[in-house]
Amino acid sequence: MARSPHSGAEQARARIAALLRDLRLDAGITGDELSRRCGWSAAKSSRLEHAKTSPSDSDIRTWCGACGASDQADELVLANRQADQLYSEWRQQQRSGLRRIQESVLPLHERTRVQRVYCSNVVPGFFQTPAYTRALFASFVRFEGIPDDIDLAVESRQKRGRLLIEGDHRFVVLMEETVLRYRIGGRRVMAEQLERLLAVSSLPSVALGIIPFTADRDAMWPLEAFYLYDTEKVLVETLSAELNVTSLREIELYHRAFLELGQIAVYGHAARERIRQAVDALL
Incomplete structure (x- = not known):
């Protein structure tokens, strides 16, 4: 790796x-x-x-x-x-606004049965509250200087959330504990987002693991966020671009990394306790 x-x-x-x-x-x-x-x-x-x-x-x-x-x-x-x-490149994708990007990836989410996600920076889109998404998109628009269609883009991204309860979909998510502490949108927005995480973590379709600050990183270091869609492809997000990995060998590489990261995560009650501690830190 x-x-x-x-x-x-x-x-x-x-x-x-x-x-x-x-x-x-x-x-x-x-x-x-x-x-x-x-x-x-x-x-x-x-x-x-x-x-x-x-x-x-x-x-x-x-x-x-x-x-x-x-x-x-x-x-x-x-x-x-x-x-x-x-x-x-993100800038090339964003020329016509953020809404088009959200709509273009929805079919991929809809046909994926098992989505494995590793998050080291922000909460994944299908878990996001509208306010959290809005705060992120506002940052994108300001930083990249792209067209402002935030309202439509937020509405489009929220469509992913229905897949948590509709159809035969499963979401296996590993999240660095740092993600719980980044104050995207400020205290109120982040507190609402953390409460949302607590709610979705109990859904039958969701398996949520939190990688603690204190986890020993002998086997696997923090990586850039990546999304595995069954065995079809992997999307890796960087500041400037999105990498579309379709090589079977590289997809297997990311699966191995996901398994290694999963070994140092906590789940169930222990994961929810980490989220509650993050909520308390905002009060």
Whole structure:
């Protein structure tokens, strides 16, 4: 687990760059000659070949043509598009507002039978109160300078909460105790959110574990928040982007991490006691 969670996206991009380099070497031409044939600078060829810049579809087709390998262009274009899908910048998603993002992920939540979530920063969306969600979205709008459609986005996110009691869904959530202490929206909003956590923790569809401040971290260190949707995919959230992990090997890696984190969590009465202590700290 020593690798960055960005490894899937990085490796996919590096693989495309390596394939482009191999095409050039197989053609027996230098980087300068390739650049001349493509009609662009040597610096651009170097950036593409060393994965410093992601190629466009046109770049790949031009490169393949210059190497006499136009028959390989379609396959490379498809592989490149799949690599791009691994890494999706939040700012690009948020250009049309937050509501669209909430609506776009709802079908994934609806078809997932077992959702495993590790939270190290905020309460997961399906547990959130409207006020807590509103406070988060207000921060996003201010920090990112994106369109303000908070009211509609809050309404859309709240639709996830119905899955806690409707249909055949199960939610297994591991939450760092720090999440209980971060005062998102201030004391009143956070107190309401913690009471909500106490209520949902007793639902048959929910298994909630809290990883204490004092837990020994010999086996597993705190990670960025991630969401496992059955065995279909993993979403990893960073400040700037969302990583879409679909590789079976990497999905298994996150499952292993989730199991390790689960070993140091407390559940049932002990978990609810941690939440109550966080409520008391707000009074």
